[in-house]
Amino acid sequence: MEAGDVFEPVEYVVTPFICSEYAHGVEENCEWFHSAETPAGRQIRPPTMIHVDKMRILEKNCRKEQRVSGAKGPHARIHYEYHARHHSPAFVGERLIVSGRITDKYVKRGRTYIDYALEVRTADGRLVTTYTDKTLLKYEKEAGND
Amino acid sequence: MTEAGTSGVLGVGAELTGPARVMTSERIQWYDSAMLSAAKGELARVGTNIHTDAEYAKSQGLPAVIADGMISTNWLSSMMLTHFGMDYLERGELRTKFIKPIFLGTLVTARGRVQAVERRESGALSYTLEVWCEDEKGVKLTVGDARVEVAPRR
Numbered sequence: 001m002e003a004g005d006v007f008e009p010v011e012y013v014v015t016p017f018i019c020s021e022y023a024h025g026v027e028e029n030c031e032w033f034h035s036a037e038t039p040a041g042r043q044i045r046p047p048t049m050i051h052v053d054k055m056r057i058l059e060k061n062c063r064k065e066q067r068v069s070g071a072k073g074p075h076a077r078i079h080y081e082y083h084a085r086h087h088s089p090a091f092v093g094e095r096l097i098v099s100g101r102i103t104d105k106y107v108k109r110g111r112t113y114i115d116y117a118l119e120v121r122t123a124d125g126r127l128v129t130t131y132t133d134k135t136l137l138k139y140e141k142e143a144g145n146d
Numbered sequence: 147m148t149e150a151g152t153s154g155v156l157g158v159g160a161e162l163t164g165p166a167r168v169m170t171s172e173r174i175q176w177y178d179s180a181m182l183s184a185a186k187g188e189l190a191r192v193g194t195n196i197h198t199d200a201e202y203a204k205s206q207g208l209p210a211v212i213a214d215g216m217i218s219t220n221w222l223s224s225m226m227l228t229h230f231g232m233d234y235l236e237r238g239e240l241r242t243k244f245i246k247p248i249f250l251g252t253l254v255t256a257r258g259r260v261q262a263v264e265r266r267e268s269g270a271l272s273y274t275l276e277v278w279c280e281d282e283k284g285v286k287l288t289v290g291d292a293r294v295e296v297a298p299r300r
Contacts (some may be wrong), residue, residue, distance in 0.1 A: 016185040024206050024219035025180020027165070027173075030227060039232055047235055048223050052184045059185070067195075068185045076196045076206045079215045082242040082290075086234065138205035 001102055001114060004116050007061045009099040009122070010053070014045050014092050036092075039057055043092040050131045051086050069122070075103040080113065081134035087127040095123040110141035156229070156273065164225030164256025169213050169248050172256040174198060177217050178284050188268040209246070215244035218288040225277070226292055229258075233296045240288035242276070253282040258292065269298035 016035075023033035025045050032038040033046050060066040065077070073100035090096055107113075113134055120129040151220060157160075167173065178192035194201040196212060203211050217241045220236040226234045272295045279288040 012187070013220065015187065018187060021178050021189075022184040025169070025176045025178075025183075026217065026224070027176075028227075030224070036218050044222075044235065047222075047227075047238070047240075048216065048220050049184060051219075052181055055181065055185045067184060072191050072195075076202075078196070079244060080214065080243070081243045082219050083239075085239045089232075089235045126258065 001065075001105070003102050003105045003115075005061075006101045007099065009097050010056045010060050011095060011097050012056065013095050014090055016043055016092050018044050018049075018052075019043055019092060022048050022052065023027075024048055033087065038076050040089070040091065045090040046093070047084060047086050047089075047129065050118065050120060050129045051133075053096075053111045053129075054100075054116065054118060054131070054133060056099055057098050057118065062098075075138035078136040078139050079133070080136055081132075083132045085130045087129065089118070090122065096128065097123060111139070112137045117120055155271065156263070158260050158261045158263055161231055162225055162258035162260075162275070162277075163230075164204075164228070164258070165221050166253060166255040167221070169217070169250055169254055171198070171211070171250060173217065174211070174213055174250075177214055177220075181214075181216070183280045185296075197294065210249055212247040212249060215242065215288065218242065218244070218248060218254060218256070221254070222258070222277050222279065222288070222290065222292070225256045226275075227295065230273075230294045230296060234294050237295040237297075239293040241292070242277070242288050244288055246285070246286050246287045252287070254279050254287065257280075262292075264290060266295070271296045 020034045032044045036043050059068045103117045104115040116133040118131040174197045182190035197214050200211050258275045259279040264272045275292045277290050277292050278286045
């Protein structure tokens with residue numbers, strides 16, 4: 001993975017299971033993520049699931065980063081920064097398209113970082129989320145690499 | 147329906163408080179397994195990683211198991227949702243940085259403080275907040291900022 005690499009997009013349909021399961025896992029009890037009892041009358045995808053979208057797109061595009069499949073790279077990644085802008089909720093039943101690219105890769109204080117930019121839209125083009133992310137590729141510092 | 151976003155107008159300096167929870171291995175398992183389940187579309191259980199296995203964490207240079215940063219991020223997002231409701235989902239923003247590791251047994255509290263409020267021509271209120279998660283001594287572990295534009299109520 002290098003700066004400038006553009007990911008092949010991933011598509012999926014938002015299901016009641018993935019919304020409720022994710023919300024349950026973070027003890028988010030707002031009913032909007034568990035049923036259609038919402039102002040819109042449709043179950044809503046938790047907004048922080050943009051991070052799951054990151055995992056999906058890495059799974060498809062980076063063989064060494066297939067953490068969803070249980071693969072381990074040579075070094076554990078460590079998430080450093082999350083930045084999501086919400087433009088509209090995504091609802092159960094909608095097909096989402098996640099696209100993105102690597103915006104930068106650099107060494108800072110002996111550690112290698114990688115920056116991503118992602119965008120989530122519905123299949124009919126409505127913008128749902130824009131997202132940027134900083135991740136350390138390896139926690140241990142490289143000797144003499146600054 | 148669970149109500150969200152019913153806190154009314156907040157002024158500069160107003161403080162928000164989210165959940166206060168002890169970081170446990172169960173909570174880490176819940177999050178990691180839920181994230182995997184959501185990514186796969188079927189029930190999944192997390193395996194060995196720096197969040198679940200002390201020996202593996204040490205092999206990666208960490209002193210012990212650390213919580214996934216998305217746990218504190220989700221607790222902050224939940225705080226924003228509680229205070230701003232659908233406005234947060236439609237016109238909200240959250241940035242978090244994981245400046246210190248969160249170890250097992252840490253009491254983590256999500257907090258926020260309104261830094262600016264601006265009224266738009268449309269009548270909407272635009273909020274800027276400092277947000278963070280702190281431990282029981284008040285040491286900040288996750289820091290960040292949030293923005294939300296609250297549509298005028300009719």
